[in-house]
Amino acid sequence: MDGLLGYCRQGFEPELAGELSERAGTAGLPGYARTERDSGYVLLLTPDPADADALDRALPFSTLVFARQKLRLLAELRGLDPGDRITPMLQALRGQARFGTLLMEHPDSDAGKPLAGLARSLGNALRPALRKAGLLGAQDDPRLPRLHVCFVAGDHAFLARSLPADSAPWPLGIPRLRMHPDAPSRSALKLEEALRVLLTDAERARLLQDGMRAADLGAAPGGWTWVLTRHGLRVTAIDNGPLRPHVLDTGQVQHLRADGFSWQPPQPLDWMVCDMVEQPRRVAERMATWLREGWCRQAIFNLKLPMKKRWQETQLCLELFARQAGRPLTIRARQLYHDREEITVLALPA
Numbered sequence: 130m131d132g133l134l135g136y137c138r139q140g141f142e143p144e145l146a147g148e149l150s151e152r153a154g155t156a157g158l159p160g161y162a163r164t165e166r167d168s169g170y171v172l173l174l175t176p177d178p179a180d181a182d183a184l185d186r187a188l189p190f191s192t193l194v195f196a197r198q199k200l201r202l203l204a205e206l207r208g209l210d211p212g213d214r215i216t217p218m219l220q221a222l223r224g225q226a227r228f229g230t231l232l233m234e235h236p237d238s239d240a241g242k243p244l245a246g247l248a249r250s251l252g253n254a255l256r257p258a259l260r261k262a263g264l265l266g267a268q269d270d271p272r273l274p275r276l277h278v279c280f281v282a283g284d285h286a287f288l289a290r291s292l293p294a295d296s297a298p299w300p301l302g303i304p305r306l307r308m309h310p311d312a313p314s315r316s317a318l319k320l321e322e323a324l325r326v327l328l329t330d331a332e333r334a335r336l337l338q339d340g341m342r343a344a345d346l347g348a349a350p351g352g353w354t355w356v357l358t359r360h361g362l363r364v365t366a367i368d369n370g371p372l373r374p375h376v377l378d379t380g381q382v383q384h385l386r387a388d389g390f391s392w393q394p395p396q397p398l399d400w401m402v403c404d405m406v407e408q409p410r411r412v413a414e415r416m417a418t419w420l421r422e423g424w425c426r427q428a429i430f431n432l433k434l435p436m437k438k439r440w441q442e443t444q445l446c447l448e449l450f451a452r453q454a455g456r457p458l459t460i461r462a463r464q465l466y467h468d469r470e471e472i473t474v475l476a477l478p479a
Contacts, residue, residue: 169236198302229273346389
């Protein structure tokens with residue numbers, strides 16, 4: 130068995146399966162998706178290892194919307210003996226190059242979470258066995274590919290490989306963020322994650338500097354505004370509703386009681402962010418207007434997805450936004466861990 134293994138939010142397996150299948154077809158490569166509802170993962174399979182490698186190259190992780198993690202599948206092991214799960218794993222990995230680290234994982238799903246203890250305890254035994262077999266160095270090496278062992282049942286596991294430059298750096302593809310006690314709302318975690326996931330370290334240093342100016346459309350109660358002020362930005366918060374007093378106390382925020390869909394800035398801004406609950410196509414069109422008119426240089430916004438045909442709606446909205454923006458942009462979109470029925474979109478000058 131060869132192909133790709135992708136992790137996703139539970140319940141969004143059809144969206145990731147549709148995305149992977151369509152992307153493979155666009156690249157002219159064979160591949161069929163296999164998944165189960167609420168499993169938290171999707172397989173994109175092909176009978177030829179060369180095609181699997183080509184799929185891995187043609188579907189870079191940074192371009193995927195519904196994948197939390199993208200892995201190159203190495204083997205599927207079924208019917209594992211609880212008394213010896215390690216031997217068949219070593220046999221399946223025979224001939225592989227040395228890995229830099231081992232990640233013991235499970236899908237982030239109702240069925241997968243109870244497997245955390247098994248994965249953790251088996252990892253303690255598997256690491257020395259891998260080192261003895263020459264498949265793992267004595268110390269973790271972040272430059273080398275990582276080995277992922279993903280348990281989906283006690284007797285059923287996938288072995289997969291990730292390249293550090295083409296995958297999420299966190300176990301399960303989930304950046305673990307703590308809710309700050311001063312955060313006005315849990316939505317602050319969405320913007321914190323977006324800045325960490327959608328921007329590189331170098332981009333964050335360059336694009337989030339003290340004194341830069343931003344607008345937050347639909348700001349109340351101030352979660353996203355608060356995140357921006359913590360990065361040193363001065364924010365115009367647009368919402369007819371109130372902001373938490375301590376957000377205004379920063380001295381970096383001007384609150385205007387106005388409609389986020391009609392307000393426009395008197396002069397160009399560095400950033401615009403938006404987390405308004407509205408039809409995704411209407412949001413995409415308004416966000417495109419901001420970029421087309423030069424009201425902001427960069428933007429981060431959320432698109433609330435419908436209950437059905439979410440991959441198709443995502444494609445339509447992203448294409449609509451790119452077309453109506455009328456300027457070269459770098460667009461990255463992802464369903465983040467702290468998102469729910471939505472995706473988060475980043476737009477930067479190309």
